[in-house]
Amino acid sequence: MKIHNFSAGPCILPQDVFQQASKAVLDFxxxxxxxxxxxxxxxVAVMEKAQSLAxxxxxxxxxxxxxxFLGGGASMQFLMTAYNLLEKKxxxxxxxxxxxxxxxxxxxxGEVVEVGSSKEANYNYIPKDYQIPTDADYFHITSNNTxxxxxxKEIPQVNIPLVCDMSSDIFSRQLDFTxxxxxxxxxxxxxxxxxxxxxxxxxxxxxxxxRHIPSMLNYQTQISKDxxxxxxxxxxxxxxxxxxxxxxxNGGIDAIENINNKKASLIYSEIDRNxxxxxxxxxxxxxxxxxxxxxxxxxxxxxxDNLCKEANISGLNGHRSVGGYRASMYNALxxxxxxxxxxxxxELENRA
Amino acid sequence: MKIHNFSAGPCILPQDVFQQASKAVLDFxxxxxxxxxxxxxxxVAVMEKAQSLAxxxxxxxxxxxxxxFLGGGASMQFLMTAYNLLEKKxxxxxxxxxxxxxxxxxxxxGEVVEVGSSKEANYNYIPKDYQIPTDADYFHITSNNTxxxxxxKEIPQVNIPLVCDMSSDIFSRQLDFTxxxxxxxxxxxxxxxxxxxxxxxxxxxxxxxxRHIPSMLNYQTQISKDxxxxxxxxxxxxxxxxxxxxxxxNGGIDAIENINNKKASLIYSEIDRNxxxxxxxxxxxxxxxxxxxxxxxxxxxxxxDNLCKEANISGLNGHRSVGGYRASMYNALxxxxxxxxxxxxxELENRA
Ligand SMILES: Cc1ncc(COP(=O)(O)O)c(C=O)c1O
Ligand SMILES: Cc1ncc(COP(=O)(O)O)c(C=O)c1O
Ligand SMILES: [Mg+2]
Ligand SMILES: [Mg+2]
Ligand SMILES: [Mg+2]
Ligand SMILES: [Mg+2]
Numbered sequence: 079m080k081i082h083n084f085s086a087g088p089c090i091l092p093q094d095v096f097q098q099a100s101k102a103v104l105d106f107x108x109x110x111x112x113x114x115x116x117x118x119x120x121x122v123a124v125m126e127k128a129q130s131l132a133x134x135x136x137x138x139x140x141x142x143x144x145x146x147f148l149g150g151g152a153s154m155q156f157l158m159t160a161y162n163l164l165e166k167k168x169x170x171x172x173x174x175x176x177x178x179x180x181x182x183x184x185x186x187x188g189e190v191v192e193v194g195s196s197k198e199a200n201y202n203y204i205p206k207d208y209q210i211p212t213d214a215d216y217f218h219i220t221s222n223n224t225x226x227x228x229x230x231k232e233i234p235q236v237n238i239p240l241v242c243d244m245s246s247d248i249f250s251r252q253l254d255f256t257x258x259x260x261x262x263x264x265x266x267x268x269x270x271x272x273x274x275x276x277x278x279x280x281x282x283x284x285x286x287x288x289r290h291i292p293s294m295l296n297y298q299t300q301i302s303k304d305x306x307x308x309x310x311x312x313x314x315x316x317x318x319x320x321x322x323x324x325x326x327x328n329g330g331i332d333a334i335e336n337i338n339n340k341k342a343s344l345i346y347s348e349i350d351r352n353x354x355x356x357x358x359x360x361x362x363x364x365x366x367x368x369x370x371x372x373x374x375x376x377x378x379x380x381x382x383d384n385l386c387k388e389a390n391i392s393g394l395n396g397h398r399s400v401g402g403y404r405a406s407m408y409n410a411l412x413x414x415x416x417x418x419x420x421x422x423x424x425e426l427e428n429r430a
Numbered sequence: 431m432k433i434h435n436f437s438a439g440p441c442i443l444p445q446d447v448f449q450q451a452s453k454a455v456l457d458f459x460x461x462x463x464x465x466x467x468x469x470x471x472x473x474v475a476v477m478e479k480a481q482s483l484a485x486x487x488x489x490x491x492x493x494x495x496x497x498x499f500l501g502g503g504a505s506m507q508f509l510m511t512a513y514n515l516l517e518k519k520x521x522x523x524x525x526x527x528x529x530x531x532x533x534x535x536x537x538x539x540g541e542v543v544e545v546g547s548s549k550e551a552n553y554n555y556i557p558k559d560y561q562i563p564t565d566a567d568y569f570h571i572t573s574n575n576t577x578x579x580x581x582x583k584e585i586p587q588v589n590i591p592l593v594c595d596m597s598s599d600i601f602s603r604q605l606d607f608t609x610x611x612x613x614x615x616x617x618x619x620x621x622x623x624x625x626x627x628x629x630x631x632x633x634x635x636x637x638x639x640x641r642h643i644p645s646m647l648n649y650q651t652q653i654s655k656d657x658x659x660x661x662x663x664x665x666x667x668x669x670x671x672x673x674x675x676x677x678x679x680n681g682g683i684d685a686i687e688n689i690n691n692k693k694a695s696l697i698y699s700e701i702d703r704n705x706x707x708x709x710x711x712x713x714x715x716x717x718x719x720x721x722x723x724x725x726x727x728x729x730x731x732x733x734x735d736n737l738c739k740e741a742n743i744s745g746l747n748g749h750r751s752v753g754g755y756r757a758s759m760y761n762a763l764x765x766x767x768x769x770x771x772x773x774x775x776x777e778l779e780n781r782a
Contacts, residue, residue, distance in 0.1 A: 081460055085467050088664060096455055096462045103452035108433055110448045112623040112669065115437050115745065149501040149625060150646065153660035157644045179645075186642045266661055271464040273501060273625045273663030290538045292509045293531075294502065308505035309618055311625030312440060313665060317464065393467065 082415035085393030086224055086368060086406040087246065088266040095320045095410075102316065111316055116309050124316050125305060131322035132276055135331055136255040146277040146297070146305045147315045152245045152264035153179065155275060159218065159241050159260060160184035161295050165287045169193050169214040169238075173230070174201045174223035175399065176243060184218070187289075193217075200400065201226040203360035214238055216259070216283075222247035224267075225397040227370030227404060228363040233257055239283045247367050248276070249325060250409055251335045259283045267367070268409045270318030273311045325409065334409050341407045341416045342366040348420045352427055354378055358400055372402025378430050385422045385429075394419075434767035437745030438576055438720060438758040439598065440618040447672045447762075454668065463668055468661050473668075477657060480671035484628055487674065487683055488607040498629040498649070498657045499667045504597045504616035505531065506647075507627060511570065511593050511612060512536035513647050517639045521545050521566040521590075525582070526553045526575035527751065528595060536570070539641075545569075552752070553578040555712035566590055568611070568635075574599035576619075577749040579722030579756060580715040585609055591635045599719050600628070601677060602761055603687045611635045619719070620761045622670030625663045677761065686761050693759045693768045694718040700772045704779055706730055710752055724754025730782050737774045737781075746771075 083090040102111040107120050114121055129145040136143075148154070156179055160168065164187040172178055172195035184190050191214060194205030201223060210217050216239040222229045224246040234240075239259035248263040255261070259280045266272040277297065284298050293299045299307055325334060346364060349357045349371045358370035373379055386394055396402040405419060435442040454463040459472050466473055481497040488495075500506070508531055512520065516539040524530055524547035536542050543566060546557030553575060562569050568591040574581045576598040586592075591611035600615040607613070611632045618624040629649065636650050645651045651659055677686060698716060701709045701723045710722035725731055738746055748754040757771060 079460065083461060083465055085465065088465055088467060088661065090465050091462070096464065099464065100452045100455035103448055103455060108431065109435060109744070110443070112448065112451065113435055113437065113440055113442045115440060116624060149503055149663070150506070151501055151660040151662075154502070154646050157646055183644055183646075186644060264661060271665050272468060272661045273666055292535055292538065294506050294509055294535075308503040309440065309616060309624045310503075311501065311663060311666065313623050314625055314663065392461070 079390060082389065082391045082418050083393050084391065084405045084407070084411070084415070084419070086397070086404060087264070087408070088272045089393070089406055089408050090410045091270065091317070091321055092324045092410045095317060095324055098320050099317050111313060114312070116306060116312055121312060124319050125310065128315055128319035128322060129305070131319065131326060132278060135249055135322065135325060136261075136278060138255055138278060141256060142280050142282060143278055144281055144301050146279070146300050147310060147318065148275050148277060148300060148305065149273065149311045150275060152176075152243060152262060152275055155243070155262040155277065156180040156183040158295050158297065159262070160187040161289070161291055162284060162287065162297050163216050163239065163241065163260070164188045165215050167191060167211065167214050169210045169217045171205065171208070171217070171219045172197060173204055173220050173228060174226050176223065176225070176245070177218075177220045180218060180220070180243065201228065202358055204228050204230055204363040210234070210236055210238070212237065216241050219243070222365050222367050224368050225399060227359045227365045227368040229365035229367065231363065247365070249331055249334070250338050250367060252331050265314055265318050270321050271314050273314035274318055276318070337413060338366050338407065338409065341411065341413055342369065344413070344416050344420055345369045345405055345407070348423050352423050354427055354430060355423060358402065367406060367408060369405045369407065370396060370400055370402065372396070378426060381429060382422070382426050385425055389418050389422050391419055391422065431742060434741065434743045434770050435745055436743065436757045436759070436763070436767070436771070438749070438756060439616070439760070440624045441745070441758055441760050442762045443622065443669070443673055444676045444762045447669060447676055450672050451669050463665055466664070468658060468664055473664060476668050476671050477662065480667055480674060481657070483671065483674035483678060484630060487601055487677060488613070488630060490607055490630060493608060494632050494634060495630055496633055496653050498631070498652050499662060499670065500627050500629060500652060500657065501625065501663045502627060504528075504595060504614060504627055507595070507614040507629065508532040508535040510647050510649065511614070512539040513641070513643050514636060514639065514649050515568050515591065515593065515612070516540045517567050519543060519563065519566050521562045521569045523557065523560070523569070523571045524549060525556055525572050525580060526578050528575065528577070528597070529570075529572045532570060532572070532595060553580065554710055556580050556582055556715045562586070562588055562590070564589065568593050571595070574717050574719050576720055577751060579711045579717045579720045581717035581719065583715065599717070601683055601686070602690050602719060604683050617666055617670050622673050623666050625666035626670055628670070689765060690718050690759065690761065693763065693765055694721065696765070696768050696772055697721045697757055697759070700775050704775050706779055706782060707775060710754065719758060719760060721757045721759065722748060722752055722754065724748070730778060733781065734774070734778050737777055741770050741774050743771055743774065
């Protein structure tokens with residue numbers, strides 16, 4: 079039975095990756111990947127490969143960036159970015175629950191200027207006209223808002239360091255990644271399983287705050303130890319490496335972006351065409367990763383949910399703060415799964 | 431080929447656990463364990479089971495304790511314990527590299543009194559005569575010193591909260607665990623793979639410091655969200671749950687302690703009996719988890735290393751700060767592996 083997994087994260091990964099990961103739990107050069115030392119030659123090679131693949135996909139090799147694989151989740155980066163970068167004042171764009179949490183953490187470290195917010199509209203659009211204070215230490219954005227299904231199509235041009243929470247759309251679309259000074263992303267969407275977080279940081283923005291930074295939270299410490307200041311999350315990093323290899327062997331970001339565009343236009347066309355459904359996010363800000371939508375009439379809910387179930391569609395419930403449905407279409411989700419969903423939407427129309 | 435894995439951590443886990451974990455990567459109720467939501471019914475059940483098994487093994491159910499599974503490793507707890515508990519002054523016993531790092535992190539938060547230290551003797555013993563300031567906020571100890579092969583046989587009696595880094599001997603021996611107010615342990619020794627950390631905390635010691643604690647580092651936040659404030663390290667927690675189940679079905683701590691005692695006495699008897707070897711740690715402080723020893727004569731090194739290799743012994747090198755050898759004999763290491771090692775030591779004696 080094939081399940082169409084639209085889960086928002088942790089989420090579907092390539093089937094090949096599951097196969098290799100499962101095998102490595104039993105036998106990875108003679109031992110289980112779960113029982114080898116993180117300082118073993120074999121794991122050091124995994125870590126280096128994961129780091130270099132991440133930089134390679136982003137076009138950031140030899141451009142002054144380091145890639146780190148840390149534990150703690152993207153939420154720990156809400157804290158670490160402020161701890162390491164906020165001396166006096168920082169600017170944040172508030173585009174959703176995750177931006178909002180990042181703002182809350184940062185406030186303990188200095189002045190936080192919320193340059194724009196769509197909170198009043200339950201974050202259904204991306205604010206576009208805003209001023210960024212030129213004396214801010216950095217500007218923080220969330221490139222894709224997982225819960226609300228909005229995505230920054232234009233990356234703002236700024237003269238201060240640009241920090242981006244790219245948790246839910248990293249490696250999904252081509253951008254000029256040199257415009258970012260720090261990118262972070264929890265692994266559990268386009269990169270791997272839960273338990274690892276990627277941080278890509280331009281080294282020259284570090285070392286500028288005067289406060290004491292605890293070792294585990296200090297990017298410079300983590301860089302100097304190559305993400306091995308302490309025991310890293312070995313298996314989540316290994317699976318991330320496998321997923322980054324899969325991406326490379328499938329043509330990299332360019333190729334996957336093409337498929338992601340197809341998946342997104344398929345679902346949004348149906349949401350728009352089909353009178354039973356409406357989209358949640360402003361059309362020009364619609365995310366290619368998470369499509370949020372709902373039924374125009376709640377009386378169709380039971381039938382739609384049943385049809386989804388019969389079609390082996392899983393993980394389609396919207397987040398409680400939006401309601402309705404959310405189809406998360408990360409890199410590893412096949413086009414076919416979106417086709418199945420769209421067919422169910424059409425079938426509902428026929429039957430309703 | 432069966433490998434005898436004496437690695438200090440990440441380390442050997444039960445073979446049954448590898449089998450179940452490998453299977454779950456392919457199929458865990460229909461989906462891969464790596465692609466299910468951490469908020470799914472199935473994973474919430476895993477988390478709850480892991481937490482209740484941890485408390486049950488320690489005899490701490492219904493005694494005011496909470497069990498948390500967090501990311502970040504035990505080193506993050508060096509920081510979190512101080513952040514959450516250190517208001518003015520804390521007492522630490524310095525018994526090794528890990529205590530020393532815990533002390534360094536704590537110093538940023540208040541006065542740290544190092545009540546005793548064996549640093550001058552490269553931590554080859556546990557200091558025993560020391561005074562603990564009665565006005566300290568807590569006393570921090572490391573129950574087992576992984577690198578040096580020493581273990582606290584007596585847990586000091588104190589009238590202030592007792593905090594213990596039990597990373598390398600948790601679940602290996604019976605103690606009155608109610609004497610501890612906070613226990614933490616990286617999973618990657620007796621509990622699971624790298625990437626998760628267990629914290630068992632008596633709730634009534636929390637909420638007493640005046641500083642702002644960042645959400646991710648705040649035990650009260652983590653408790654209020656049942657370790658799901660953000661996405662937890664799903665797979666490492668799942669494998670920890672499997673390992674805690676394995677421990678239970680094998681008779682719990684009492685039964686495993688019995689075997690651990692046998693393994694330890696086997697290796698230490700041979701170290702003492704065999705004139706080619708000497709132990710590193712003071713005899714009365716010898717760890718049942720990590721036996722540190724060396725050759726009396728370096729000229730035997732090549733032969734010993736070769737014999738170990740032929741016997742499929744892996745992970746026996748000592749930590750660079752001690753040198754020589756270290757046989758880590760965690761719960762999942764079979765007695766048979768120690769027998770194989772002891773036979774190699776005897777064979778060296780015959781051949782040398
Ligand atoms: C955009 C974004 N940022 C941050 C987070 C929080 O990530 P974590 O759970 O790894 O802390 C999420 C989680 O879904 C997210 O989608
Ligand atoms: C006793 C002890 N404490 C702390 C640590 C650090 O653990 P982690 O690497 O998970 O931060 C270790 C690692 O081996 C250890 O043995
Ligand atoms: Mg969001
Ligand atoms: Mg419509
Ligand atoms: Mg030690
Ligand atoms: Mg001897």
